Amino acid sequence: MDAHLIDSAIFGHQWSTAESRGIFAESTRVARWLDVVIALAVAQADVGIIPASSAAAIAGLRGAELDLEAVAEGTRTTSHSTLGLIQVLQRMLPADAAEHVYYGTTVQDISDTAQVLEIAEVGELVWRDLWAIEAELLSLAARYRETPMLGRTHGQPGAPITFGFKAATWADEVGRSLERLRQGRDRWLVAELGGAVGVLGFFGVQALPLRTAYCDRLGLGEPAISWLTTRDRLAEFAQVMAVVVGAMARIANEVYMLARAELAEVREPTPATTVGSISMPHKRNPEVSEQIVTLARLVRSSAGVLAETLVGEHERDGRSWKTEWVVLPELSHYVLAASGMTRSLVRGLEVDPARMLANLEATGTASSERLLSVMSARLGKHRAQATLQDAYRAAIGSGRSLTAVLDGQIEPAELAELDRFDTGAAAAMADEVVARATRRRAGESASWR
Template identity: 65%
Template sequence: MDSHMIDSEIFGHQWASTESRAIFAEKARVTRWLEIVIALARAQAECGIIPTESAEKIAQLRGVELPIGEIGARTRETSHSTLGMIQVLRGMLPGEAAEHIYYGTTVQDITDTSQVIELLAVGALLWRDLWWIEDALLQLAVQHRLTPMAGRTHGQPGAPISFGFKVASWADEIGRHLQRLRDGHNRWRVGQLGGAVGTLAFFGDRALDLRAAFCRQLSLGEPDISWLCARDRLAEFSHVVAMSVSSLARIANEVYALQRREIGELAERTRASVVGSITMPHKRNPEVSEQIVTLARLVRSQASVLTDTMVNEHERDGRNWKVEWVAFPEICHFALAATTMARELVSGLEVNSVAMGRNLGANSSSERLLSAMSVRLGKHRAQRLLQDAYSQAREEQRDLSAVLHGVATEAELAELSHVNLGASGLMVDRVVDTALRRRASESEQWQ
């Protein structure tokens, strides 16, 4: 049965987390549906739609071990998404109570509400992990506020930056995802009770009172209108998840590149038992980093699928919300696997400041030299002279200072011996200060 990598005994740890499996396990799903059915019965009793006795009998089903196999068989027999479970539950109830379970409602009332509860559980874990990662990055940025390294553009060494500047950029981005999660919380935390086509006509003039009571039973917000075919909330959440994991992939991609032996500036923490290659014993592979990048690609792909589900026909379209049943859990499994790995990556990141200094090279001060010469010669003339000088130095394998002798002044040439980090440290300070002030007004719990 373990045909999907998520469920693999061998590889599953790379594609899901223990917590994501607990949320989306079939037993958990059925238990969640039962809780929603119980909440519905209680709300209906509160509104005088079914007898209180029936609601109490239905509530007594909580904690009952439901026969997954039998529910599956009845689902296949009826070809209905929830009727198999309802038939099993009816068989567990006495007399009139059996007639009052799942009373006047439809599949999406159960499955959409269940999906919202799943979203909230996943969002809370995502918030927790991003909160932790941001804190670790802020500390790392402060630690390396002025640790010089080569800034790179187009994959090539450019002007100097501090490693703290690079890390602060990562932290700043993670902070924005936390803000997006916070801002979307109440928008996404809404129940679904719409009945056949969303109008709740079955319940007459008690419809909206019932919906309010139902949402209150589950501690969910009440929507203004049924959202059977309005799938933007789930699509939005999925894209926030995709963006968050993509930011983690940006970090991982940097570690992947900077761990290359010829660069050697960063490295993943490893264990003695980890084998990089069974044919090349010298290798130490960035396994965690590359897996985070892989997971981010899959999350982005499935988020795109969930954007497609926003295009529906009329008041109900099973072609779309059934797609969500597959795509949404996969997004969540992959995302929580990625955040788990990112925590491991950040907490054990090895920083080689010696290699960073070595890799700055002789060209690291070209921007400052250009700035100094521009005052005297004009920016464009100075840029052309320096470009020609650097090219000549490379081709003739000569020292740049010798090539520039007579072209640049001694004061200008002195810039070549300085590592100028610009405003790196000040920008680190701003990122850290802004993040700490924002975090002081927030909680470690998503709310």
């Protein structure tokens, strides 16, 4: 029986993806640990620590179907995190090779390195989705660069912008998320090989050559020093993921708000089979958008827990890395669920320029910023602001026109010209975001690694 929503047959698609479940399935995790054990053995043979025949026998276990129940039983019996796995592997090997499996290392050498390989897989998928999301947003920014809509501040009508401007702010933020992923890659994808307390004392003078060979075999970076208690790499990855999903949630939250019936400026794509409400048949709920915002909250929470792992004691402290075993997979499920949903959201986003224009016209105050500019040249900025604030209040309270209230301070034709919804530099800024991102993307790969 599935005890977590991530694995739920009913709800799992909202909290994880097939890819995330594939990465963190127990069978996959054990296979990944085995890959690390094999890389260690081969590296040890490379530098002459164990016989090549032992390394070959251990490497021959790659892809083998392991008895997970036997691994679990050994773990429960010994109360050791990896001894159950070691015992199963030993039983599968010739006697001489069995002595060389997991030779001279400790739990964290295997589990930390395997966790880095998980980050590599998650990061690759997040990069893929962000790359696609940015492309869609750049297309929206270009397509709607001059499409006027109401800008809103403090939840209230403000001055005109364009929808392309709004989409460009989303694209610009996603571009910085891609930049953070690119900058963090070499810091995060670093193997661990430290032995009991980090100094690799078991291997004597062969310690550092072994570490180099081990990292090479895994295709991971080599640290300058062991990081058994130094957890900033994983904590930083989690914080970046929180920022990444925060960017997605800002998009989703805006769609959620603009999709309200009284605004109806955008709508998320909704299949005909979707049921908004079983009691109110007219409803078309922005459920994908609200789920992305929900996932972002959980990612931020998980990132906060992983920040707690930064402070550990002495040379090893299981309270840090055992916390990561629980929280990092959960965070990754939520991140990948959110990125997949956001990709679909922006790809199929329905935009209603006519409704945007109607909402803009309906305010009757959309030209106030430009009007303030014109009046400031005549009266001074602060005097003009006070004059117009009083005039708008009077017009709204009395039902009179603004020109009547201003009584000759501005002509009706002049105000009508201002009412053509000057969107300032919105289109130019959207164009600049598109141009910069296009140049950057031309020099980047669609693959993170």
